[in-house]
Amino acid sequence: MRHKGLLAVLPMLLALLLPGTTAPAAAAAPVQVYGAWHCGDDYCTWSTVRDVAEFDAKNHWLVDRGDGRPSVNLVVLSFVEPLKLLHRTNDAGTANGVPVGMSREIVQYFTSHGIRVMLSLGGITYTDAWDAALAEDPAGLGRAAAAVAADLGVGIEIDYEQNTAPNLTGLQAFIDAYRAVHPYDATGANPAARLTIDTAAGDRWLIDLNRKATADWLRTDRPVLDYANAMVTARPASASTAVANWQEHLDGKSQYSPPVPPLAPAKFTAGLYIAYGRSPLPECTDYPNSVQKATADWLRNAAPNGAGTTAGLLGYMFWAAEKPSTRGLGTQEPDGCEGGVGAGATALGVQTPMGPLRQS
Template identity: 70%
Template sequence: MRHRLRHRLLVALGLLGALLVPHAASASAATGTPPQVYGAWHCSNDACVWGTVRTVAEFDAQNHWLIDRGDGRPSVNLVVLSFVEPLKLLHGTTDATTLNGVPRGMTKDIVQYFTSHGIRVMLSIGGITYTDSWDSALAENPTLLGQRAAALASDLGVGIEIDYEQNSGPDLTGLQSFISAYRAVHPYDATGADPTARLTIDVAAGDRWLIDLDRKATADWLRTDTPVLDYANAMVPSRQPSTSSAIANWQEHVDGKPTYSPPVPPLAPAKFTGSVYISDQSKSLPECTDFANSLQNSTGSFTRTVAPNGAGTTSGMLGYMFWAAERPSTRGTGTTPPNTCEGGVGAGATAYNIPLPMPALRQN
């Protein structure tokens, strides 16, 4: 009990401090378009395997900060459960960590834990560990894979994220078939009312990695006139960037790469989020615990005001994604108590007045 009371006091002081520091206040007062997406990837307690069924009580003890920033309101409006292995999903595999192709820990109870608090839920298919699995599944039967992803979305009432991190010769034809099969079941929904219609893709932090995937996604799937995917996440780089590096990465997506052959076209700011780390193997990060000194604060002016440069008509990126809740690695503390993120992510949700539930997203 003493430990819980001490933790609550520290959280309250952290939130108060974040709101009183002038630099933090500048984020909420900044002009421009406020974030609409403010979400966290979630890796469960086993480094993104989700291999064990968990009770809601035990899960809440480790993750309560996500649904309560300290004042009863959630810290995020989106959680992406990571990861589903593509080949196991295609084959409907049942083994020690998987049931009918789905990680055993990704249950309706866990989805309901978030949706009952107005938090949208998605499942991420892939991740860097499962790049070869994506290759194999797309080579074998991409249409069936898309159909099974759509069925999984229907069963759990969630959206799907494509995390295909093949940097050399990605199977873009197969991925197109996957997307077409998914969209045949769950058509694009600009209103955002149907959670199963939410289909997104991950691209690199900037335009210089996953180039072929980035080019295809930007040119054909993330257009504002004929959208196929809802938006992209510009993922975290290999380590936490500086403010200037994060901004430079995101500006690359806005500008495109006209000198590449073939070029990467510009991406509308309204069609992507920027990502930062909240979990570190050795120490707590400001992005988790100290909004005033966080990247989501120091980059706030840019993400709210960056102007289109060849694609889109409205200024400002779509929002932020955080890597990653609970235990993304077998090393380090993750975001489990007492290292929870009310003072960073949660305080940012307050400063930016993040909408709950997530509204219909900007389309251009």
């Protein structure tokens, strides 16, 4: 066996000794998370029950990129109002604290195609509701979220967009209560154990939240949350601007007081728009000319810079499927985003179902 080990390292030794010889390049990291936030047909409220056939007519591209394979391996239904979840509210648009459109049937529509499902708790519209719920009973909110996750077979995303004095003590209590029910699961086998958090596109917004998450919840040596999503900017960004934002997470902000530590590449995804304004975006319809294609090599090879040991972010998240805005075009069929997201899934070799995620 010893001679086989020597043969394995011989090309690298020759590269060091012989002029003009190069060592084999390291393989790019696989894109493991490739998902879309989903706003339903009522601008992210999900306040009406959806008929599955009607839902499929508007969203079939997500489960079929044109060749029978899904375009994504994750869908995040957005948003659940935290205070209603804490109170297990029942009203015209809510059942036991969850929007009625986020039904078992809609979850199964995706999971039957091998697509993982999560519910996003919050969003910028519900920042005040997050504050109120964390002030009232953060552990109770954590238990309520854990119960919904177990009942529907979904994960939970923390989207707490409080830029000024976020309640980090309360959020810690929420996470502790959730993890008491669903411990961290590196295998990813238990959908309800998937607990993630959203941060800004870079390190210059949601600073306190980002600092806390990076320092305490997204470490590779003692992980608490599975990963973070670097959200989209205020409007679609160029490839160079997008990469500059994402690099901030890798580098941290040592000049801040207190500093923001660097984040491991394997602990976050990069967000891009698929719906914005009234014209189709290349991210949705034209992969060869998309920001995704322009940044894919960087994303799969981004090097650690103080945290983590492996190169490459986990993948991409896209904002947002169907109808995220009253003013926007959305991602309606007949073709949806097969030509952008779907083509990207093929080009990047995205696997469905999603397997265990890199841990370092």
